[in-house]
Amino acid sequence: MAENEDGQDKSEDPTAKKKSEARKKGQVTRSQELTSFFMLLASIIGIMFFAEDMVETISDIMKNNFSIERNTLFDPEQLFIHFKAELAAMLSALIPFFILMFITAILSNAILGGFNFSAEAITPKASKINPIKGLKKIIGIKGLIELVKSIFKIGLMGGIAVFFLWQAKNEIYGLSEEPFPGAFVHAMELISWQFLLVALGMIIVAMIDVPYQIWSNLRQLKMTKQEVKDESKNTDGNPEIKGQIRQKQREIAMQRMMGDVPKADVIITNPTHYAVALQYDTQGSGAPVMLAKGADLVALQIRNVAQANDVPTMEIPLLSRAIYHSVEIGQEIPAGLYVAVAQVLAYIFQLKNGDIDKSMKPDMSELPIPDEYKF
Numbered sequence: 280m281a282e283n284e285d286g287q288d289k290s291e292d293p294t295a296k297k298k299s300e301a302r303k304k305g306q307v308t309r310s311q312e313l314t315s316f317f318m319l320l321a322s323i324i325g326i327m328f329f330a331e332d333m334v335e336t337i338s339d340i341m342k343n344n345f346s347i348e349r350n351t352l353f354d355p356e357q358l359f360i361h362f363k364a365e366l367a368a369m370l371s372a373l374i375p376f377f378i379l380m381f382i383t384a385i386l387s388n389a390i391l392g393g394f395n396f397s398a399e400a401i402t403p404k405a406s407k408i409n410p411i412k413g414l415k416k417i418i419g420i421k422g423l424i425e426l427v428k429s430i431f432k433i434g435l436m437g438g439i440a441v442f443f444l445w446q447a448k449n450e451i452y453g454l455s456e457e458p459f460p461g462a463f464v465h466a467m468e469l470i471s472w473q474f475l476l477v478a479l480g481m482i483i484v485a486m487i488d489v490p491y492q493i494w495s496n497l498r499q500l501k502m503t504k505q506e507v508k509d510e511s512k513n514t515d516g517n518p519e520i521k522g523q524i525r526q527k528q529r530e531i532a533m534q535r536m537m538g539d540v541p542k543a544d545v546i547i548t549n550p551t552h553y554a555v556a557l558q559y560d561t562q563g564s565g566a567p568v569m570l571a572k573g574a575d576l577v578a579l580q581i582r583n584v585a586q587a588n589d590v591p592t593m594e595i596p597l598l599s600r601a602i603y604h605s606v607e608i609g610q611e612i613p614a615g616l617y618v619a620v621a622q623v624l625a626y627i628f629q630l631k632n633g634d635i636d637k638s639m640k641p642d643m644s645e646l647p648i649p650d651e652y653k654f
Contacts (some may be wrong), residue, residue, distance in 0.1 A: 288503065289498075289501035289502055289503050290501070290503070290504070291501065291502045291503065291504055291506070291507050292497075292501070292502075293497070293500035293501060293502055294502070294507065294510060296510060297500055297502060297510070298500065301500055302392075306496070306499070306500070307391075307392030307393065307496070308391040308392045308492050308493050308496040309388060309391060309392055309492065310391055310485065310488050310489045310492045311488070312428075312432070312481065312484045312485045312487075312488035312489075313387060313390060313391065313485045313488065313489055314384065314387040314388055315481055315485075316387075316478060316481035316482060316484075316485045317383050317386075317387035318380065318383055318384060318387065319474055319477060319478040319481055320383075320478050321379055321380055321383035322380065322474055323471050323474045323475050323478065324379070325375075325376040325379045325380065326376075326467055326470065326471045326474070327471055329372070329375055329376045330464065330467040330468075330471075331464065332372055333372045333373065333376070334463045334464050334467065336368055336369060336371070336372035337369070337372070337463075338463075339368070340365050340368060340369060343365060391489065391492065391493070421495070424491070428484070428487070428488065431484070432484050435480050435483065435484065436477055436480055436481070439476050439477050439479075439480045440473060440476075440477060442476075443472070443473045443476050444473075447469055447472075447473075450465070450469060451469065454466055533577070536570070536571040536573075536608060537571065537580060537581070537584055539556070539570040539571055540556050540570065540571050540581055540584040540585055540588070540590065541584065541585075541588035541590060542558055542570060543556035543557060543558050543570050543571070543585065543590050544557060544558050544559050544567075544590075544591075544624060544627055544628075545557055545590070545591050545592070545593060545623060545624065545627045546581060546582060546585040546590055546591070546592040546593070547592075547593055547594075547595050547598055547599045547602065547623065548578065548582060548592060548593070548594050548595075548596075548599055549578070549594070549596045549599045549600065550594040550596070551575075551578070551579075552574055552575060552578060553572075553573075553574055553578055553596075553599045553600055553603045554571075554572065554573055554574075554577075554578035554579075554581040554582055554599065555569060555571070555572045555599055555602045555603055555606075556569070556570040556571040556572070556581060556585070556590070557569060557570065557602070557612070557620065557624075558570050559624050566611040566612060566617070567611065567612050567620050567624065568609065568610070568611050568612075569602065569606045569607065569608055569609065569610055569611075569612065570608070570609075571608060572602070572603050572606070572608060574603070591627055591630065593623060593626075593627075593643065595623065595643045595644075595646065597644075597646070597648055597653065598616075598619055598620070598623070598643070598646055598648060600653075600654040601616060601619075601648050601652040601653060601654060602616065602620075603654075604652075604654045605652055613652070615648075615649045615651070615652055616648065616649075616652060618646075618647050619646040619647055619648050622641075622643070622646060623643065623646075626640075626641055
């Protein structure tokens with residue numbers, strides 16, 4: 280199992296962030312053997328399609344350059360014009376083949392790791408020319424695997440090439456007896472068949488190398504448990520800091536809620552475990568609104584703020600629990616509690632208007648509270 284410099288096991292799969300950072304550094308899965316296979320295949324296709332035109336062009340160039348007029352041969356300016364035209368003809372025959380090879384090289388490299396350009400990967404670094412690190416790569420496990428792979432590849436490719444040359448020896452010997460254009464075309468055909476057989480052999484090498492490169496790249500990107508934790512902290516934020524932020528948010532919300540308690544028309548309590556502050560919004564829909572609620576110590580703070588601001592408090596346990604569990608701060612009370620709350624507010628408004636005395640407190644123990652709101 281891979282280890283980092285601290286000796287910790289890299290047992291965790293790389294995260295998306297780790298993979299993204301690796302791509303920026305140019306560390307993506309690549310298989311040189313797969314690229315070589317497609318380059319060989321493209322060269323075969325190129326020779327098959329463009330060989331005849333290339334042979335004709337080369338033949339014409341050779342004929343033209345073996346029969347240059349004396350005046351042109353001894354005139355530097357005319358000679359330059361002559362060779363410029365011949366060079367243009369040569370390039371026109373070779374450029375399609377080169378374009379095919381160039382496109383193949385780009386696409387074959389992108390099969391595994393996709394298209395990726397990294398400026399950081401081509402930036403000169405002292406570590407890249409460090410002989411000690413280079414020696415470690417050569418004598419390490421990766422270097423040994425590359426050596427075994429190279430030996431296998433050379434042996435396989437060499438064996439295929441030797442086998443083909445041996446089988447085609449009579450045709451190769453006969454090339455010297457064929458006229459020039461035909462012999463050249465025949466030679467290109469032989470080369471194409473040899474490349475094709477070598478390419479078939481490269482498939483075996485590529486089938487071995489591709490899974491290895493995928494595994495090797497994933498192994499290099501493996502992370503320790505601590506690295507995963509550190510990345511999580513850096514990405515999502517330190518849990519302690521997030522906890523402090525949430526605590527601060529709760530404190531601000533609590534202060535805002537307590538600041539609304541003096542606006543309430545009535546505080547309904549349990550009497551000690553729950554407290555809810557209601558306001559009758561005459562300008563809105565006409566339904567009472569929850570301004571604040573709390574349990575235990577928060578309920579005690581609500582009662583203290585209400586007492587300091589002369590907000591009437593009523594102990595109605597069943598109603599306080601019903602409102603506490605069914606209404607959130609800033610919401611209107613549900614329709615099922617309208618009648619019960621209306622009786623409480625009617626009593627409060629009568630007290631404020633002086634219509635009744637505090638001693639005339641009605642019995643609120645039998646308020647009409649639906650069963651679904653009883654807690």
